[in-house]
Amino acid sequence: MIAQSFCNLFQILLIMINKIWGFRMAKPTLVDVGEEAGVSAITVSRALRSPEKVSDSMRAKVEAAVKKLGYVPNQSASTLASSKTNSIVVMIPSISNNVFTDVLAGITEALKDTRLTLQIGNTGYDPQEEERILRSFLNPAPTGVILAGLEQTAETRKMLASVGVPVVQIMDLGDQPIGKIVGFSHEDAAVAGTRHLLENGYRNIGFLGAQMDPRSQKRLAGFQRAMREVGLLQEHAIAVTNRPSDVQQGATLFNKLVRRFPDCDAVFCNNDDLALGVLFECQRRGISVPDDFGICGFNDLGTTSECVPKVTSVRTPLRQIGMVAGQMINKGEMTETGITVDLGFEISERESTRRKI
Amino acid sequence: MIAQSFCNLFQILLIMINKIWGFRMAKPTLVDVGEEAGVSAITVSRALRSPEKVSDSMRAKVEAAVKKLGYVPNQSASTLASSKTNSIVVMIPSISNNVFTDVLAGITEALKDTRLTLQIGNTGYDPQEEERILRSFLNPAPTGVILAGLEQTAETRKMLASVGVPVVQIMDLGDQPIGKIVGFSHEDAAVAGTRHLLENGYRNIGFLGAQMDPRSQKRLAGFQRAMREVGLLQEHAIAVTNRPSDVQQGATLFNKLVRRFPDCDAVFCNNDDLALGVLFECQRRGISVPDDFGICGFNDLGTTSECVPKVTSVRTPLRQIGMVAGQMINKGEMTETGITVDLGFEISERESTRRKI
DNA sequence: TTGAAAGCGCTAACAA
DNA sequence: TTGTTAGCGCTTTCAA
Numbered sequence: 001m002i003a004q005s006f007c008n009l010f011q012i013l014l015i016m017i018n019k020i021w022g023f024r025m026a027k028p029t030l031v032d033v034g035e036e037a038g039v040s041a042i043t044v045s046r047a048l049r050s051p052e053k054v055s056d057s058m059r060a061k062v063e064a065a066v067k068k069l070g071y072v073p074n075q076s077a078s079t080l081a082s083s084k085t086n087s088i089v090v091m092i093p094s095i096s097n098n099v100f101t102d103v104l105a106g107i108t109e110a111l112k113d114t115r116l117t118l119q120i121g122n123t124g125y126d127p128q129e130e131e132r133i134l135r136s137f138l139n140p141a142p143t144g145v146i147l148a149g150l151e152q153t154a155e156t157r158k159m160l161a162s163v164g165v166p167v168v169q170i171m172d173l174g175d176q177p178i179g180k181i182v183g184f185s186h187e188d189a190a191v192a193g194t195r196h197l198l199e200n201g202y203r204n205i206g207f208l209g210a211q212m213d214p215r216s217q218k219r220l221a222g223f224q225r226a227m228r229e230v231g232l233l234q235e236h237a238i239a240v241t242n243r244p245s246d247v248q249q250g251a252t253l254f255n256k257l258v259r260r261f262p263d264c265d266a267v268f269c270n271n272d273d274l275a276l277g278v279l280f281e282c283q284r285r286g287i288s289v290p291d292d293f294g295i296c297g298f299n300d301l302g303t304t305s306e307c308v309p310k311v312t313s314v315r316t317p318l319r320q321i322g323m324v325a326g327q328m329i330n331k332g333e334m335t336e337t338g339i340t341v342d343l344g345f346e347i348s349e350r351e352s353t354r355r356k357i
Numbered sequence: 358m359i360a361q362s363f364c365n366l367f368q369i370l371l372i373m374i375n376k377i378w379g380f381r382m383a384k385p386t387l388v389d390v391g392e393e394a395g396v397s398a399i400t401v402s403r404a405l406r407s408p409e410k411v412s413d414s415m416r417a418k419v420e421a422a423v424k425k426l427g428y429v430p431n432q433s434a435s436t437l438a439s440s441k442t443n444s445i446v447v448m449i450p451s452i453s454n455n456v457f458t459d460v461l462a463g464i465t466e467a468l469k470d471t472r473l474t475l476q477i478g479n480t481g482y483d484p485q486e487e488e489r490i491l492r493s494f495l496n497p498a499p500t501g502v503i504l505a506g507l508e509q510t511a512e513t514r515k516m517l518a519s520v521g522v523p524v525v526q527i528m529d530l531g532d533q534p535i536g537k538i539v540g541f542s543h544e545d546a547a548v549a550g551t552r553h554l555l556e557n558g559y560r561n562i563g564f565l566g567a568q569m570d571p572r573s574q575k576r577l578a579g580f581q582r583a584m585r586e587v588g589l590l591q592e593h594a595i596a597v598t599n600r601p602s603d604v605q606q607g608a609t610l611f612n613k614l615v616r617r618f619p620d621c622d623a624v625f626c627n628n629d630d631l632a633l634g635v636l637f638e639c640q641r642r643g644i645s646v647p648d649d650f651g652i653c654g655f656n657d658l659g660t661t662s663e664c665v666p667k668v669t670s671v672r673t674p675l676r677q678i679g680m681v682a683g684q685m686i687n688k689g690e691m692t693e694t695g696i697t698v699d700l701g702f703e704i705s706e707r708e709s710t711r712r713k714i
Numbered sequence: 715t716t717g718a719a720a721g722c723g724c725t726a727a728c729a730a
Numbered sequence: 731t732t733g734t735t736a737g738c739g740c741t742t743t744c745a746a
Contacts, residue, residue, distance in 0.1 A: 027496055029722095039733090040734080042732080042734085043731090043733075045724070046725095046732085055731060055732090058732080074497055074722085074723050074724070075496065076722085076723080077433075077437050077722070077724040077725085077738090078723080079724090080431070080434050080723080080724070080725090081737080084725095095465070096455070096462050098455070101452055101458060104452055108452070108479060122465060135429055136429065136432075139430065139431050163384075246659055247663040247664075248662075276663070280663050284665055306604040306607075306608065306633070307633075307664075308640040308641055386738095386739055397718080398739085398740080399717065399718085399740090399741075400717075402740070402741065403716085410715075410716095412715060412716090431740070433738085433739080433740090434738070435739080435740055435741075436740090437721095437739080438722055438741040438742075439742080440722070440741095497722095497723095
């Protein structure tokens with residue numbers, strides 16, 4: 001109680017100080033700026049939003065007044081009046097997954113020098129949660145929406161259609177886009193990674209996967225396709241979990257795999273964390289990489305190019321995906337819906353698959 | 358042009374479909390819900406915001422109408438009318454730095470089951486940029502503000518004071534808090550890490566640092582203090598860069614260090630990326646860790662506990678920092694300003710410093 | 715417990 | 731080029 005009333009005193013003091021110094025507690029509005037500059041509020045608004053529609057002298061007066069009063073526009077009022085936001089909504093499955101932070105970095109870069117603001121939603125890999133969050137972000141309608149993956153609920157699609165904002169789905173490819181799609185083929189990428197292992201002489205190849213979201217499933221499918229094509233797909237070649245991916249999981253899954261599939265001589269990993277985990281476990285068990293065992297990662301996020309031996313990985317265009325998606329929203333055309341941009345991938349070939357044959 | 362008009366046609370089609378299906382394009386408002394339920398708009402508002410102030414029968418009617426129309430509140434209107442937001446602003450230096458995504462995860466967790474929404478600002482380690490972004494986020498006033506670090510500009514402090522929202526500074530400790538502080542002592546943590554190396558028999562210890570923000574500087578100061586205390590601080594023991602931290606930098610800085618300081622037998626690293634980079638470079642150069650060289654990382658972000666040998670690191674309470682800060686804002690008391698919460702740290706002792714003496 | 719009136723700060727549409 | 735008027739959808743205040 002004492003702390004409380006002491007705090008109140010403090011607040012009152014603050015107010016007094018501000019009064020003495022001539023600050024106003026209430027934030028200045030367009031009207032205040034207008035009075036200061038001797039013009040109407042709407043002129044101030046125009047001077048700020050579309051300077052070209054206002055005479056030079058007017059603009060100078062307004063700018064001076066804005067500066068003097070420390071005017072900052074009230075976003076809510078602007079949004080309410082114009083039914084236009086300057087925010088773009090990005091829904092990602094997890095903010096602690098580097099894959100998505102790379103994408104976010106790309107979006108951020110594309111939106112630099114733009115009035116657009118990012119609003120990030122964390123879906124936790126759950127389409128229902130995506131729907132719930134998105135619903136609350138859709139009123140008022142944002143400038144655009146970027147969605148990771150293609151697995152939106154029917155209700156989400158309906159919402160998005162009725163709101164009518166530009167939508168970009170990223171990370172994957174598919175027919176039936178909501179708006180536009182920017183991504184790459186996870187299945188093809190996995191096929192390429194698996195073939196790379198095959199070309200380097202590995203035959204008993206396993207697949208390791210954590211966080212088995214739909215894109216991971218596609219990678220698994222690609223692995224299976226590539227192996228089946230050459231008649232080498234083994235029954236016990238696959239070890240997956242739905243838990244989040246981390247380095248430790250790599251070791252765990254590796255051990256699970258080789259227990260059931262002792263002849264295994266290489267793994268294609270769902271992502272780089274797992275690949276690193278496998279490398280470390282091989283080191284612990286005295287398994288020589290790449291001669292005894294080959295490793296291929298996915299996403300090529302960084303560490304794979306530094307460890308010993310360096311680990312081959314499928315490089316995916318995460319940052320570009322973000323940049324392209326951001327630019328699409330920024331250009332903001334609703335036109336040409338249905339466009340799909342395939343940004344491809346490439347194999348970053350390194351020591352972990354360079355077997356001496 | 359053709360694509361354009363084709364698109365217009367498509368839009369019209371969409372509208373027609375929606376009409377036929379009985380959807381309205383315009384989002385329903387409180388008035389619409391009120392009409393549907395046979396009550397006034399304000400009653401609907403109350404039924405949603407403070408259900409206890411409304412009779413049970415009324416609430417049921419309103420809820421049914423809300424559901425039927427798919428009503429979603431307009432945030433901007435709500436905010437404008439009440440001058441209250443349900444957003445909390447978090448300013449972090451970089452969204453691609455795992456340190457901050459861990460903190461964000463903590464905040465997110467604290468805010469689960471809350472109406473509060475996260476608004477994230479990326480400062481790029483620049484207080485001026487922080488000021489600029491924050492200014493635009495401060496009107497209308499958010500429910501609370503969380504700031505990484507203590508290095509706000511004078512202008513930022515003034516803004517924050519005049520807006521009067523709860524402020525929590527995180528990641529560090531200091532006197533002169535804007536509101537509350539949640540963090541740990543970077544200097545003490547570095548002292549502890551350095552002493553740990555000393556206790557394990559290392560004598561010619563170096564310091565590696567990337568992204569030398571103020572907290573990194575404090576870690577450096579801690580290292581210097583611990584070394585000076587025992588009279589072992591060498592002139593060339595420090596290799597730092599202002600570039601972003603990554604595994605590759607670890608190797609680069611390590612090479613720079615040992616060139617100038619050949620007797621060096623251990624490093625205290627500014628963070629885990631660098632520590633990993635050093636480990637890998639040692640492997641490449643045939644330097645045995647921990648016997649020939651000791652390594653201590655910082656933050657204990659994950660991979661250090663899996664690599665071979667496992668790397669000692671100073672574990673910092675990143676997630677908790679986020680959770681505590683989030684809870685503080687959520688409780689939302691402006692009272693008890695000036696509180697500082699020191700969440701401490703601990704040494705995760707592992708193989709990389711376990712020298713056989 | 716419910717409702718009527720007023721207005722939050724801004725911008726669209728129109729007028730001068 | 732500038733100003734006037736009328737809301738945007740909601741909540742506050744006050745009255746019933």
